[in-house]
Structures are given as C-alpha cells and as structure tokens.
Amino acid sequence: MHVEIPLPLHLEGDAVARVTDDALAQSSPTVTLRDSLKKYPGWVHWHAKNGRASGTPEITFWPREHRAWFTVQSGRGAPWIEGKLSLLSASLQERLGNV
Numbered sequence: 001m002h003v004e005i006p007l008p009l010h011l012e013g014d015a016v017a018r019v020t021d022d023a024l025a026q027s028s029p030t031v032t033l034r035d036s037l038k039k040y041p042g043w044v045h046w047h048a049k050n051g052r053a054s055g056t057p058e059i060t061f062w063p064r065e066h067r068a069w070f071t072v073q074s075g076r077g078a079p080w081i082e083g084k085l086s087l088l089s090a091s092l093q094e095r096l097g098n099v
C-alpha cells in the first residue's frame with residue numbers, strides 16, 4: 001500500500017515534520033519510531049502501532065522533493081490500518097491547510 005499525502009507548496013520541511021508529529025500525537029496510533037532513514041539522509045520516517053495489535057503503517061517525508069506518503073510494507077498490514085490512516089490523513093490535511 002502506498003498513498004501520497006498532498007502537501008501545500010508554501011510549507012517548509014520543518015513545518016511539515018512538526019505538523020505530522022502533532023497529528024500523530026493527537027491520533028490513536030502510537031509512534032514507535034521517528035528517525036531519519038540511513039539510506040536517505042534528511043528524510044523523516046515514522047512507524048505507528050495500534051496498541052498490541054499487529055500492523056505497522058509508515059509515514060515518510062522527503063523534504064528535497066516536497067513529498068510525503070503512507071506505506072504499509074508486505075506482511076505488516078492489519079484490518080485497523082485503513083481506517084486509522086484515513087482519519088490521520090484527514091487530520092494532516094486540516095493541519096497542513098492551517099499552517
């Protein structure tokens with residue numbers, strides 16, 4: 001699964017990462033990882049979990065290309081992910097539009 005997150009053109013990278021952090025903090029998935037990808041320095045990458053339930057959605061932000069997306073790697077899917085990502089996506093869009 002790969003879903004692009006539309007980003008307003010006027011936002012700087014730090015603002016996108018901060019808004020994503022805030023949206024994740026206010027949503028029910030818990031962030032279990034927030035780091036830069038060793039293979040891609042400067043990228044910001046998050047993993048989320050829903051309590052002890054299986055499944056790990058990921059969010060990646062690529063500042064240089066001004067892109068962000070949700071992914072779920074093969075073997076890391078779970079029934080709860082689609083609904084939570086839908087809510088998180090709506091929260092992100094609202095927050096990104098208000099920055």
